[in-house]
Amino acid sequence: MPAEHNDVPLNAIRVFVTIAREGSVTRAARTLGTTQSSVSRYLSVLQDYFGTDLVERKGRRSELTEFGRLFVNTIAEPLDTVCFTAKRMRRRNQPDANRIVVRTSLSTFAYSFLIPNLQAFSTEMGGVIVDVISSLSPPTSCDDFDILITRDLSVIEPADDWEIYNETLVCVGSPNHVAGKTLSIVHSMPVLNITSRPDVLPTWLRAMNLTSKDIKSGARYDHNYLALPAVITGKCLLVAPEIIVSDLVRGGILNVIPGSRTPSGMQYRAYAVDRSGNPEIARAFCRWVARLCKKAAIPEAV
Template structure:
């Protein structure tokens, strides 16, 4: 057993807190960017230091012991405080202070609207560099980003937030196939399915007083940005958020079927994290995105 004079294994404590949060050694290793064996070794080191088991086998799963839960709950918040403070101080002294990291759970929004306009924001702000990362997973305190743009992820950390867009759904198709046609065209042309947004089509059908039997089901795509080329070039339809097709509609590449617009009940939001190394710039970015979304929304009479 380790003596009281031995150094406190801080890396092992950090690894154990991640195990407690993620619920397994495997997921903790993934979150830390480490190997499963190294995280297991950290767990063993900490158990040796504390002189007791922190996890126990229950059936086919490993779970925290009562002592393990108490220890994790006690040290997690102070550890977060230390990590946040260290990150702030490190960023403050970095030569790349004029840089932002934007994380989003909206890859098509980033692809179709955000990224094409980033150069304008950079020029407006004197050459700021904006890194964009996309993830559908729930953010954790160990993730490094200044801004979160999302529709469906909650933020537990302190942050300022802006509502960007009250999502409107529209049914679109190639002008060659749908121009001049009414909503009844959906009975003769297949509608593509987006597996990352299984809520969209049922929500839209209910609003249109239709059932799944009233439409032709088309091919499946993971994300809207993968489906857009298909609907632009093929004889098929797509029900999508209006904001991600607005530029294509303005350019005449896609056409909104009259009478197909309806709210989805979802809201896009931007969060400027308090732990950002450049909070004022992060808030300026969120205000800029809010203006961009307002400008991008298609105003078209059905």
Template sequence: MAAEHDEVPLNAIRVFVTIAREGSVTRAATALGTTQSSVSRYLAVLQEYFGTDLVQRRGRQSELTEFGRLFVNTVAEPLDTVCFTAKRMRRRSGPGANRIVVRTSLSTFAYSFLIPNPEAFSAEKGGLIVDVISSLSPPTSSDNFDVLITRYLSVIEPADDWEIYNEQLVCVGSPNHMAGKTLSTVRSMPILNITSRPDILPTWNLSAKDIKSGARYDHNYLALPAVITGRCLLVAPEITVSDLVREGVLHVIPGSRTPSGMQYRAYAVDRSDNPEIAREFCRWVARLCRRTAIREAA
């Protein structure tokens, strides 16, 4: 039996809370990235400390005892607060101290604008490494990222956020096929279908019967090679094709520029290992987008 003044077994409490949440020792071991025997040992330590069972077997299933339910209901939320606060306030000094992870739901924005530009920011920060990952799924507080850049998602945890771009759409095509053409061209040339994009046709007072439907792609970055080389059109965010237009690779059809109503935002989550760097990155992206938008409108 444990002595009355034994230290509280905090690691065992954390493991027990995980057992309660996962519903079994096996699933708790998976969630914690450890072995079942290790989880069982921690459970035994805590039960010895209390002098009573916390879990009881029901056939192949494990259930909390009344004492176990009372204890986990009391400590689970405060434990979450402790873990969250510790993560938020931690400052790394190892290899991860000069690295941030940027998550985005805007794959073409990342491909054509975000990834080609951070060299200057990295240089300012002594060679900071900017990892970029893309996902259309809503982020969770357990996902590993420092910055979220999105058009229609948001975070459900503490974060500072910046408006970085009010999206403008343009219709582009190959210069060889677009010379001298006007917006009426959209009635005679196929427009590539992008399944991740909202429908732009109503802003031009056009309906589906007014256009020719072209090939279908998941994202604009997959459609860019097709519009560059083929006799087809693409409706895309202006910021993602601005470099190609400036270099003469694509041509914007006059009169096609229109706001989509979508706003890009950048979020720096409080739990980031490098919160100040994450905020600086968001401010830097906002400035870069602002300069690009001014150049596009000129």
């Protein structure tokens, strides 16, 4: 047999560990940022190497075989250690050490609130560069980030964490359409639906003693950042976290409907992972974003 056929397919092993963690080829492809066909090819390479199946189909589901479970349980932790060590050594060897990576599952929060304020943190910290990445996938110890900002995820590795915001919901609309109006406007003006946060509207309706039958349902958008231009320019309403519309309200671009505030019960947290190459800067960032969020509340008189 040619020597190259005996080489251990390391890339295929990494892909297989991701399949095992994510529970499917589809989710593994999303996590790795590649196609399902590419993930399937790597899986085939590894199965050919071992001469046995690692994954088997059971109806519509894919499950690990006994051999697959044994292999992933043996290799996953050492692989994490290799990835972590390599990334840390690479970062130490880079000339630009004054840099941190912020990962978040809150894309609208990052777009409308966090990123517009980053220059202030950079200036305060003497020119620190802050990279921002967005992902809804649960983080792993192999992922390259210093800080996680999230509402619905947590880290499974040592990290310091901060409570940065207890989410408050408000109903907003364009001043041209809602100025001087009361909460009864929801009976006649369409309320937009955000499919990535299906919990928000029902939570808000309960707090307002309303039901879905009491409001006029509007268009659907995947995320709040897609809905914001619609509510700014159109005759419609949006129920959203106060923190992502606070600057727009202060600037007079949106109005809060009086009496529409209510807590959602959700909490935003920031995690500074211990493995960060810049742990002090990461912790300083978490403290800074916690202070920033506290200043974001809109005065009740608005």
